[in-house]
Amino acid sequence: FNFELLKKYKDFPYFRSVQTCLASINQAAPIFLLTSLFGVKYAGYFVLCRTVMLAPVTLIAKSVNDALMPNIAERIRNKENVASLILKSTSMLAFIAFIPSMIFFFFGKELFQFIFGDDWSKSGEYASWFAVWMFFNFINRPSVSAVPALNLEKKLLLNSLANTFLAFGGFYLGYFLFENDVDSIILYSILGIIPQIYILLFVYFKAKRV
Numbered sequence: 001f002n003f004e005l006l007k008k009y010k011d012f013p014y015f016r017s018v019q020t021c022l023a024s025i026n027q028a029a030p031i032f033l034l035t036s037l038f039g040v041k042y043a044g045y046f047v048l049c050r051t052v053m054l055a056p057v058t059l060i061a062k063s064v065n066d067a068l069m070p071n072i073a074e075r076i077r078n079k080e081n082v083a084s085l086i087l088k089s090t091s092m093l094a095f096i097a098f099i100p101s102m103i104f105f106f107f108g109k110e111l112f113q114f115i116f117g118d119d120w121s122k123s124g125e126y127a128s129w130f131a132v133w134m135f136f137n138f139i140n141r142p143s144v145s146a147v148p149a150l151n152l153e154k155k156l157l158l159n160s161l162a163n164t165f166l167a168f169g170g171f172y173l174g175y176f177l178f179e180n181d182v183d184s185i186i187l188y189s190i191l192g193i194i195p196q197i198y199i200l201l202f203v204y205f206k207a208k209r210v
Protein backbone atom coordinates (compact mmCIF):
# COMPACT_ATOMS: atom_id res chain seq x y z
CA PHE A 1 0.00 0.00 0.00
CA ASN A 2 1.56 3.28 -1.16
CA PHE A 3 1.05 5.93 1.55
CA GLU A 4 3.06 8.51 -0.40
CA LEU A 5 0.70 8.17 -3.36
CA LEU A 6 -2.30 8.38 -1.03
CA LYS A 7 -0.93 11.55 0.56
CA LYS A 8 -0.15 13.09 -2.83
CA TYR A 9 -3.70 12.58 -4.13
CA LYS A 10 -5.58 12.93 -0.81
CA ASP A 11 -7.70 15.82 -2.15
CA PHE A 12 -8.82 13.91 -5.25
CA PRO A 13 -11.98 12.23 -3.80
CA TYR A 14 -13.20 15.38 -2.07
CA PHE A 15 -12.72 17.84 -4.92
CA ARG A 16 -13.81 15.40 -7.62
CA SER A 17 -17.01 14.43 -5.80
CA VAL A 18 -18.05 18.08 -5.36
CA GLN A 19 -17.04 18.85 -8.95
CA THR A 20 -19.12 15.91 -10.20
CA CYS A 21 -22.10 17.25 -8.24
CA LEU A 22 -21.65 20.70 -9.81
CA ALA A 23 -21.37 19.12 -13.26
CA SER A 24 -24.74 17.45 -12.70
CA ILE A 25 -26.25 20.79 -11.66
CA ASN A 26 -24.79 22.40 -14.79
CA GLN A 27 -26.37 19.71 -16.95
CA ALA A 28 -29.78 20.15 -15.36
CA ALA A 29 -29.65 23.97 -15.20
CA PRO A 30 -30.73 24.75 -18.80
CA ILE A 31 -33.75 22.45 -18.55
CA PHE A 32 -34.79 23.84 -15.17
CA LEU A 33 -34.28 27.46 -16.22
CA LEU A 34 -36.01 27.15 -19.59
CA THR A 35 -38.97 25.48 -17.88
CA SER A 36 -39.24 28.06 -15.10
CA LEU A 37 -38.60 31.14 -17.26
CA PHE A 38 -40.22 30.28 -20.60
CA GLY A 39 -42.23 27.07 -20.30
CA VAL A 40 -41.83 23.31 -20.47
CA LYS A 41 -41.97 23.08 -24.29
CA TYR A 42 -38.81 25.20 -24.55
CA ALA A 43 -37.05 22.75 -22.25
CA GLY A 44 -38.16 20.00 -24.62
CA TYR A 45 -36.60 21.83 -27.57
CA PHE A 46 -33.33 22.07 -25.66
CA VAL A 47 -33.38 18.42 -24.62
CA LEU A 48 -33.63 17.35 -28.27
CA CYS A 49 -30.90 19.80 -29.28
CA ARG A 50 -28.50 18.61 -26.58
CA THR A 51 -29.26 14.92 -27.07
CA VAL A 52 -28.55 15.05 -30.79
CA MET A 53 -25.37 17.09 -30.48
CA LEU A 54 -23.81 15.52 -27.39
CA ALA A 55 -24.31 11.85 -28.25
CA PRO A 56 -21.26 11.58 -30.56
CA VAL A 57 -19.27 14.04 -28.44
CA THR A 58 -19.76 11.98 -25.27
CA LEU A 59 -18.71 8.78 -27.01
CA ILE A 60 -15.53 10.27 -28.46
CA ALA A 61 -14.73 12.16 -25.25
CA LYS A 62 -14.83 8.94 -23.20
CA SER A 63 -12.48 7.24 -25.65
CA VAL A 64 -10.09 10.20 -25.51
CA ASN A 65 -10.19 10.25 -21.71
CA ASP A 66 -9.56 6.50 -21.42
CA ALA A 67 -6.61 6.72 -23.79
CA LEU A 68 -5.00 9.90 -22.48
CA MET A 69 -5.29 9.63 -18.68
CA PRO A 70 -2.83 6.76 -18.21
CA ASN A 71 -0.52 8.15 -20.91
CA ILE A 72 -0.37 11.59 -19.28
CA ALA A 73 0.16 10.11 -15.81
CA GLU A 74 3.00 7.92 -17.08
CA ARG A 75 4.71 10.84 -18.81
CA ILE A 76 4.54 12.92 -15.65
CA ARG A 77 5.99 10.08 -13.58
CA ASN A 78 8.82 9.75 -16.10
CA LYS A 79 9.32 13.53 -16.17
CA GLU A 80 8.59 13.63 -19.89
CA ASN A 81 7.01 16.48 -21.86
CA VAL A 82 3.25 16.25 -21.34
CA ALA A 83 2.32 19.71 -22.69
CA SER A 84 3.08 18.65 -26.26
CA LEU A 85 0.72 15.64 -25.92
CA ILE A 86 -2.08 17.88 -24.58
CA LEU A 87 -1.55 20.41 -27.39
CA LYS A 88 -1.42 17.75 -30.09
CA SER A 89 -4.56 16.00 -28.79
CA THR A 90 -6.45 19.29 -28.44
CA SER A 91 -5.49 20.34 -31.97
CA MET A 92 -6.61 16.99 -33.36
CA LEU A 93 -10.01 17.27 -31.65
CA ALA A 94 -10.40 20.87 -32.88
CA PHE A 95 -9.73 19.67 -36.43
CA ILE A 96 -12.35 16.92 -36.07
CA ALA A 97 -14.99 19.19 -34.52
CA PHE A 98 -14.55 22.37 -36.55
CA ILE A 99 -16.56 21.49 -39.68
CA PRO A 100 -19.51 19.81 -37.85
CA SER A 101 -19.67 22.78 -35.47
CA MET A 102 -19.73 25.24 -38.36
CA ILE A 103 -22.47 23.24 -40.10
CA PHE A 104 -24.64 23.35 -36.98
CA PHE A 105 -23.82 27.02 -36.41
CA PHE A 106 -24.91 28.15 -39.87
CA PHE A 107 -27.56 25.53 -40.74
CA GLY A 108 -28.81 24.23 -37.40
CA LYS A 109 -32.40 25.34 -37.90
CA GLU A 110 -32.60 23.91 -41.41
CA LEU A 111 -31.05 20.59 -40.33
CA PHE A 112 -33.50 20.08 -37.49
CA GLN A 113 -36.44 21.07 -39.70
CA PHE A 114 -35.35 18.56 -42.34
CA ILE A 115 -34.73 15.68 -39.90
CA PHE A 116 -37.41 16.24 -37.24
CA GLY A 117 -39.95 18.48 -38.99
CA ASP A 118 -40.96 22.13 -38.78
CA ASP A 119 -42.26 21.74 -35.22
CA TRP A 120 -38.67 21.27 -34.02
CA SER A 121 -37.07 24.22 -35.80
CA LYS A 122 -36.64 25.92 -32.42
CA SER A 123 -34.27 23.10 -31.41
CA GLY A 124 -32.23 23.96 -34.50
CA GLU A 125 -32.06 27.61 -33.44
CA TYR A 126 -30.71 26.49 -30.09
CA ALA A 127 -28.26 24.14 -31.83
CA SER A 128 -26.75 26.98 -33.85
CA TRP A 129 -25.42 28.56 -30.67
CA PHE A 130 -25.04 25.44 -28.58
CA ALA A 131 -22.55 24.33 -31.24
CA VAL A 132 -20.19 27.04 -29.95
CA TRP A 133 -20.36 25.64 -26.43
CA MET A 134 -20.09 22.07 -27.74
CA PHE A 135 -16.92 22.81 -29.72
CA PHE A 136 -14.99 24.03 -26.69
CA ASN A 137 -16.44 21.33 -24.44
CA PHE A 138 -15.17 18.76 -26.95
CA ILE A 139 -11.65 20.09 -27.45
CA ASN A 140 -10.93 20.53 -23.73
CA ARG A 141 -11.11 16.76 -23.12
CA PRO A 142 -7.29 16.34 -23.08
CA SER A 143 -6.97 19.15 -20.53
CA VAL A 144 -9.64 17.63 -18.28
CA SER A 145 -7.95 14.23 -18.61
CA ALA A 146 -4.69 15.77 -17.38
CA VAL A 147 -6.24 17.30 -14.24
CA PRO A 148 -5.78 14.30 -11.89
CA ALA A 149 -2.18 13.66 -12.94
CA LEU A 150 -1.31 17.34 -12.54
CA ASN A 151 -3.09 17.47 -9.17
CA LEU A 152 -5.40 20.28 -10.31
CA GLU A 153 -8.66 18.99 -8.85
CA LYS A 154 -9.17 22.16 -6.82
CA LYS A 155 -8.81 24.30 -9.95
CA LEU A 156 -11.31 22.09 -11.78
CA LEU A 157 -13.76 22.48 -8.90
CA LEU A 158 -13.44 26.29 -8.91
CA ASN A 159 -13.84 26.22 -12.69
CA SER A 160 -17.06 24.20 -12.38
CA LEU A 161 -18.33 26.63 -9.76
CA ALA A 162 -17.69 29.56 -12.11
CA ASN A 163 -19.42 27.63 -14.88
CA THR A 164 -22.51 27.21 -12.68
CA PHE A 165 -22.75 30.94 -11.95
CA LEU A 166 -22.23 31.83 -15.62
CA ALA A 167 -24.86 29.31 -16.76
CA PHE A 168 -27.51 30.74 -14.43
CA GLY A 169 -26.35 34.29 -15.23
CA GLY A 170 -26.65 33.74 -18.96
CA PHE A 171 -30.24 32.55 -18.74
CA TYR A 172 -31.36 35.27 -16.36
CA LEU A 173 -29.66 37.97 -18.44
CA GLY A 174 -31.42 36.68 -21.55
CA TYR A 175 -34.73 36.65 -19.71
CA PHE A 176 -34.53 40.06 -18.02
CA LEU A 177 -32.79 41.94 -20.85
CA PHE A 178 -34.45 40.40 -23.91
CA GLU A 179 -37.32 38.22 -22.60
CA ASN A 180 -36.35 35.74 -25.27
CA ASP A 181 -35.45 32.05 -25.03
CA VAL A 182 -33.01 32.07 -27.97
CA ASP A 183 -31.10 35.04 -26.52
CA SER A 184 -30.87 33.14 -23.24
CA ILE A 185 -29.34 30.16 -25.06
CA ILE A 186 -26.93 32.49 -26.86
CA LEU A 187 -25.73 34.06 -23.61
CA TYR A 188 -25.57 30.68 -21.88
CA SER A 189 -23.44 29.26 -24.70
CA ILE A 190 -21.08 32.24 -24.99
CA LEU A 191 -20.59 32.68 -21.24
CA GLY A 192 -20.19 28.92 -20.91
CA ILE A 193 -17.08 28.83 -23.06
CA ILE A 194 -15.18 31.14 -20.68
CA PRO A 195 -14.47 28.43 -18.05
CA GLN A 196 -13.65 25.96 -20.81
CA ILE A 197 -11.07 28.26 -22.40
CA TYR A 198 -9.64 28.94 -18.94
CA ILE A 199 -9.13 25.25 -18.14
CA LEU A 200 -7.63 24.71 -21.59
CA LEU A 201 -5.02 27.41 -21.12
CA PHE A 202 -4.36 26.86 -17.42
CA VAL A 203 -3.74 23.11 -17.77
CA TYR A 204 -1.52 23.58 -20.82
CA PHE A 205 0.73 26.17 -19.17
CA LYS A 206 0.81 24.16 -15.94
CA ALA A 207 1.88 21.10 -17.93
CA LYS A 208 4.69 23.09 -19.55
CA ARG A 209 6.14 23.73 -16.09
CA VAL A 210 6.14 20.08 -15.06
